[in-house]
Amino acid sequence: MTYPLTVDFRDGFYNDTIVVVVDEVEVYRQENVTTRTMTGLAGSTEILLDSGKHMLRINLSEKEVSTSISIDINSPLYLGLEYIPQKGLENKLQGEPFKYM
Amino acid sequence: MSDDFIIDDENLDLLEEELDEDELSIDTVGLPRPFPILPRKLSASGLYKASNRLIKLPIKSKFAEQSSDEFENEIGFVPGKKLPWGFLKEDLRLDVDGRYPQMQASGTIRTNFFTSVDWIARLKATRSPNTWIGNIWFKDGPANAMRHTRVRIKVKRSWFPHQRQLIAKFYGGGAPTRVRHFNFKSAYFHPVEFEYDRVSDVPAADATTSVATCAHPNRPATIACENLSLETVYRRAGFNVKKSGGDSSIPVDDAGANTTWSDAEMHDAMQAYWSRFANKAQWSMWVMFARQHDNGNGLGGVMFDDIGPNHRQGTAIFSDSFISQAPAGDANPAAWVDRMRFWTAAHEMGHGFNLAHSWQKSLGAPYGSPWLPALADEPEARSFMNYPYNVSGGETSFFSDFEYRFSDNELVFMRHAPSRFVQMGNADWFDNHGFEQSIPDQSSVFNLELRTNKANSVFEFLEMINLELKLTNISGQTRLIENAVLQEYENMTIVIKRDGMPARQWLPFAHYCRNKNMSAIDHGQSLYDSILLSAGKNGWDIAEPGNYTVQAMMTIDDEIIMSNALKLRVGTPRTDNEEICAQDLFNKDVGQVLTYGGSQYLAKANHALEEVIVRLPNSNAARHAQIALALPKLRNFKSLNITADAPDLFTALENKKAAIGVTKSDSAVKKTLDTLLVKEGNAAAETLGHICYKQHMDTYSKYLADSDTAAAAKTQQTCKKTLMARNVPEWVFANDAYAGGSASAKGGKKKTEKA
Numbered sequence: 001m002t003y004p005l006t007v008d009f010r011d012g013f014y015n016d017t018i019v020v021v022v023d024e025v026e027v028y029r030q031e032n033v034t035t036r037t038m039t040g041l042a043g044s045t046e047i048l049l050d051s052g053k054h055m056l057r058i059n060l061s062e063k064e065v066s067t068s069i070s071i072d073i074n075s076p077l078y079l080g081l082e083y084i085p086q087k088g089l090e091n092k093l094q095g096e097p098f099k100y101m
Numbered sequence: 102m103s104d105d106f107i108i109d110d111e112n113l114d115l116l117e118e119e120l121d122e123d124e125l126s127i128d129t130v131g132l133p134r135p136f137p138i139l140p141r142k143l144s145a146s147g148l149y150k151a152s153n154r155l156i157k158l159p160i161k162s163k164f165a166e167q168s169s170d171e172f173e174n175e176i177g178f179v180p181g182k183k184l185p186w187g188f189l190k191e192d193l194r195l196d197v198d199g200r201y202p203q204m205q206a207s208g209t210i211r212t213n214f215f216t217s218v219d220w221i222a223r224l225k226a227t228r229s230p231n232t233w234i235g236n237i238w239f240k241d242g243p244a245n246a247m248r249h250t251r252v253r254i255k256v257k258r259s260w261f262p263h264q265r266q267l268i269a270k271f272y273g274g275g276a277p278t279r280v281r282h283f284n285f286k287s288a289y290f291h292p293v294e295f296e297y298d299r300v301s302d303v304p305a306a307d308a309t310t311s312v313a314t315c316a317h318p319n320r321p322a323t324i325a326c327e328n329l330s331l332e333t334v335y336r337r338a339g340f341n342v343k344k345s346g347g348d349s350s351i352p353v354d355d356a357g358a359n360t361t362w363s364d365a366e367m368h369d370a371m372q373a374y375w376s377r378f379a380n381k382a383q384w385s386m387w388v389m390f391a392r393q394h395d396n397g398n399g400l401g402g403v404m405f406d407d408i409g410p411n412h413r414q415g416t417a418i419f420s421d422s423f424i425s426q427a428p429a430g431d432a433n434p435a436a437w438v439d440r441m442r443f444w445t446a447a448h449e450m451g452h453g454f455n456l457a458h459s460w461q462k463s464l465g466a467p468y469g470s471p472w473l474p475a476l477a478d479e480p481e482a483r484s485f486m487n488y489p490y491n492v493s494g495g496e497t498s499f500f501s502d503f504e505y506r507f508s509d510n511e512l513v514f515m516r517h518a519p520s521r522f523v524q525m526g527n528a529d530w531f532d533n534h535g536f537e538q539s540i541p542d543q544s545s546v547f548n549l550e551l552r553t554n555k556a557n558s559v560f561e562f563l564e565m566i567n568l569e570l571k572l573t574n575i576s577g578q579t580r581l582i583e584n585a586v587l588q589e590y591e592n593m594t595i596v597i598k599r600d601g602m603p604a605r606q607w608l609p610f611a612h613y614c615r616n617k618n619m620s621a622i623d624h625g626q627s628l629y630d631s632i633l634l635s636a637g638k639n640g641w642d643i644a645e646p647g648n649y650t651v652q653a654m655m656t657i658d659d660e661i662i663m664s665n666a667l668k669l670r671v672g673t674p675r676t677d678n679e680e681i682c683a684q685d686l687f688n689k690d691v692g693q694v695l696t697y698g699g700s701q702y703l704a705k706a707n708h709a710l711e712e713v714i715v716r717l718p719n720s721n722a723a724r725h726a727q728i729a730l731a732l733p734k735l736r737n738f739k740s741l742n743i744t745a746d747a748p749d750l751f752t753a754l755e756n757k758k759a760a761i762g763v764t765k766s767d768s769a770v771k772k773t774l775d776t777l778l779v780k781e782g783n784a785a786a787e788t789l790g791h792i793c794y795k796q797h798m799d800t801y802s803k804y805l806a807d808s809d810t811a812a813a814a815k816t817q818q819t820c821k822k823t824l825m826a827r828n829v830p831e832w833v834f835a836n837d838a839y840a841g842g843s844a845s846a847k848g849g850k851k852k853t854e855k856a
Contacts, residue, residue, distance in 0.1 A: 011460075011461070014467050014468070015467075035468070036407075037457065037458075037461060037464065037468050037469070037530070037531050038403060038404045038405075038407065038452050038530065038531075039400065039403055040458060040461070040488075041396075044396075097398070097399045097423070098399060099399055099401060099423050099488070099490060100396075100399055100400050100401065100403075101400070101401040101402045101403070101424075101445050101448050101449065101488065
């Protein structure tokens with residue numbers, strides 16, 4: 001059984017190259033990702049994953065920043081990623097879509 | 102000004118002695134907070150505009166220390182030049198009572214249409230009634246334009262708006278004290294206009310523009326129950342809100358299955374359906390109610406307009422999105438949806454006022470810049486600009502404390518920040534930078550047009566620029582106007598601004614005193630004149646390569662007439678010779694020679710022009726130089742000759758060692774002018790401009806007519822042919838003295854035309 005993991009790239013991105021690796025396989029790469037300040041959203045991608053545990057790694061190559069997140073997916077999940085200069089990549093995982101205005 | 106107010110001014114003098122720095126300290130006993138909401142008729146807050154008259158004060162008043170005129174000189178950027186009457190404008194916004202008082206005063210001092218100074222002061226009430234005092238904590242404008250550090254404000258309240266007045270005293274910072282008198286103009290700080298357009302697939306009921314504040318049970322216990330509109334929200338924020346009257350429906354039938362909207366599509370729709378759309382800064386906003394964005398259900402609304410040169414003019418609210426889906430188990434789902442749609446509309450419109458999200462207040466480069474360097478984020482603010490579900494306790498916590506308002510910091514920004522930061526279409530989204538300033542209302546009586554006769558107004562390096570002025574009667578009726586109104590520089594100000602540089606005022610070499618000969622000008626008729634714009638009393642205002650903007654303002658019968666903003670470009674030097682010539686050419690004397698059509702006295706200037714002719718023979722600068730050197734030789738040129746041993750002019754005159762001499766006209770220049778003006782007439786008209794070219798051709802014809810009327814006639818015919826080929830209308834030549842062989846119309850040229 002597969003479930004979608006929606007990854008939202010939110011505040012703090014500017015001309016970044018974002019690479020998402022799931023279980024050591026690159027599943028997403030996007031260059032020039034920049035947050036639109038009027039919504040706080042830079043971009044989004046959906047990844048289909050088999051139910052169960054997975055290890056995600058998100059790299060920002062220009063900023064030389066990465067973070068690893070362990071998830072256990074058994075229903076659609078939504079991952080919000082935010083870059084904070086002093087803290088690095090922060091994430092928030094939830095069961096409902098993120099909202100923007 | 103009424104007498105009782107003058108008496109108050111005397112009291113101010115006394116109060117000044119009672120007050121000291123402690124009054125600005127936190128410990129000072131001020132009025133109780135929060136302030137009671139006064140009836141609007143009694144409130145002091147609002148917009149005030151300065152009157153031009155000076156304050157007449159009792160003798161020995163400290164307010165008499167400096168007149169407004171002195172201050173205008175201080176900040177006028179044009180040393181020694183008094184600004185024309187009514188040219189300096191000054192607003193003051195007082196924010197001490199009414200809805201959400203911020204205890205601030207702010208002002209804008211406009212010195213010309215390119216330059217203004219904005220200031221903001223934080224106020225404390227004094228023991229004297231209706232009087233506030235405070236430190237000026239924000240200034241925006243040219244460095245040292247306003248050195249004062251403190252302001253003291255006294256208000257005369259009245260039930261009648263036209264009787265409300267304010268006196269502001271600016272002091273501190275080592276600058277001379279300055280007092281200014283203001284009249285009340287509005288209870289609001291700025292105007293704004295909204296237009297709500299709805300896409301046809303959105304039900305009217307889903308385009309929410311008002312909300313019942315007590316409809317949902319999760320709300321502050323103390324909130325006033327009312328039907329609150331978006332207009333009222335922004336009125337309480339300090340704006341005089343009006344509807345454009347153009348609310349309409351946007352048909353979506355032709356879109357087929359693609360009924361979601363991209364930002365670009367919304368921008369196109371804004372241009373097509375917004376009745377007020379214009380590519381300019383204006384206090385006007387378009388609100389579009391659509392079904393869904395291309396991004397889907399997760400986007401409730403967006404201020405989509407960061408496209409093109411004028412940002413923040415349009416916003417959209419999406420009814421088919423999460424804002425229309427109340428959480429499961431909500432106590433009143435319908436009220437939740439209404440409130441969320443309303444909140445979203447107010448939120449997106451807030452972006453139109455350049456408000457960032459509450460958690461982005463400090464966010465600067467590379468996205469933009471906060472308007473204040475130390476602006477703090479407000480992640481827990483119960484403001485329209487925060488996301489309700491982002492605060493501690495989530496949406497339930499947010500709405501239990503939400504009072505349908507903006508935060509205090511946001512109110513200070515909207516009410517008091519330099520208006521170009523806030524006004525729609527002005528500063529870019531998320532950026533507080535912007536050159537464009539608000540332009541005073543255009544005259545409905547006259548139109549003033551600035552132009553050159555050069556394609557694209559692109560000039561060679563060193564090429565002199567002749568600016569043409571065209572003043573047209575657009576009043577719909579015949580107007581009496583002074584013939585020489587375009588030569589009366591007392592009533593006209595021309596400002597030149599090179600990109601990235603401060604504006605400079607063009608100053609003529611001379612002012613003329615003329616009889617006021619008046620003419621009746623019909624509707625559609627125009628007066629014309631031409632000036633050498635490159636140089637003036639300031640020296641060479643246009644010399645360096647680059648882009649320039651030129652704009653003029655003049656007053657006729659107290660009517661302010663603003664011209665178009667003319668863009669010019671000066672090219673870069675292409676040869677070493679151009680750079681060599683520039684060193685001597687950009688000299689004030691050379692400007693004077695060119696302005697007055699030559700001199701036989703300013704030898705150094707003449708030499709600089711000769712250098713241009715020799716080194717750059719095919720340039721437009723050489724064409725100007727040759728004409729300037731040739732024209733004085735067309736006539737017997739009088740000059741005052743002083744014998745070499747006279748120590749000075751006065752001694753020479755006293756000892757009769759000075760005499761008027763005459764340099765005879767030189768027929769050799771005929772060949773030069775024949776080449777420059779006749780054979781190469783089109784090139785001359787291109788660089789001189791049509792008005793100046795015609796003047797020179799008339800002068801040359803007159804010279805020729807003394808000995809050869811046929812040659813004079815031929816010259817004027819060439820002039821006519823050259824200019825008509827450049828689309829100059831035939832009536833311009835109706836009074837040519839020699840063209841038709843008749844001299845009867847000599848001197849009768851009327852610079853008017855039917856539109």
